[in-house]
Amino acid sequence: MKITYWSDYACPYCYIGETRLKKIIANMPEMKGRQFELEMKAFQLDPYAEKFSTGDTQTRFAKKYGISMEEAGETIEKISKMGMREGLDFRYATTLFTNTLDAHRLTKFAMNTGDKKLTDSLIEKLYKAYFTDNKELADKEVLLNIAVECGLNKDEVKMLLDSDKYKDEVILDEKEASRYGIHSVPFFYVNGYGISGAQSEEYMKDTILAALEKENTKNENTHGMSCGPTGCIIG
Structure with missing residues (x-):
């Protein structure tokens, strides 16, 4: 089963939702x-974000959502506790919000190697760099160090970060999301079923089970009646 999802490294619910989904799948007997x-x-989340952090998270949050500083602080704390309940060292209050284009381009570069384990490691470390270590993800040195730690070639990554390579691929992903009517993240697409946001464990389980049932039905219907070297399948 393939699960496609749209996400941003600066999105708290994306990190929480992906972590929750992985745990659910790992613990489901059906999987x-x-x-x-x-x-x-x-x-x-913001293609026009600055290359350097220009303020603290609480102030930015209050301004963006038109709420008081107190309300912003309470909401940030609530989100952080959600992350902690998933076993994450979640430090949302002290994150440094910057442009994430280069982080996404680096991810595309890793995907292009065909090494799934490396790519998964990179994605996890980029989330951790932002939400736990509170690094600026627009900082090329930060990205380079993470990439090398994951096993990518240092010189190749430097060349990538000094170019616009994979920018078009990032934009294509966003255009695809727009075509599907996806305007917020995370959004998980599972065999025809969508999960919008970091939904509850029960909701995610139910959706995955429905997707599995659909997959099983499809597989049964596509076999039909046929014959091969070992004999005939009688429907």
């Missing part, structure tokens, strides 16, 4: 022995 693949697609 035992099944292969599943997570494919991340880019979605910038």
Whole structure:
């Protein structure tokens, strides 16, 4: 089963939702022995964000949503506790919001290697860099260090970050999201079913089970009646 999802590294619910989904799948008896693949697609919360952090999270939050500083602080704390309940060292209050285009381009570069394990490691480390280590994801040195730590070639990554390579691929992901009517993230697409946002564990489970049932029905219907070297299948 393939699960495609749109996400941004500066999105708290994306980190929480992806972590929750992975845990659910790992613990579902129905998924035992099944292969599943997570494919991340880019979605910038703010394509026009600065290259350097220009203020603290609480002030930015209050201004963006038109709420008081107190309300902003309470909301940020609530989101952080959600992340902690998923086992994440979640430090949302001290995040440094910047442009995430280069982080997404780096992810595309990793995907292009065909090394799924490396790509998954990079994605996880980029989330952690933002929400736990509170790094600026527009900082090329930060991205370079993470990439090298994951096993990517240092010189190739430097060349990538000094270019516009994979920018078009990032924009294509965002245009695809727009065509599907996706205007917020995370959004998970599972075999024809959509999960919008970091939904509850029960909701995610139910959606995955429905997707599995649909997949099983499809597989049964596509076999039909046929014959081969070992004999005939009688429907």
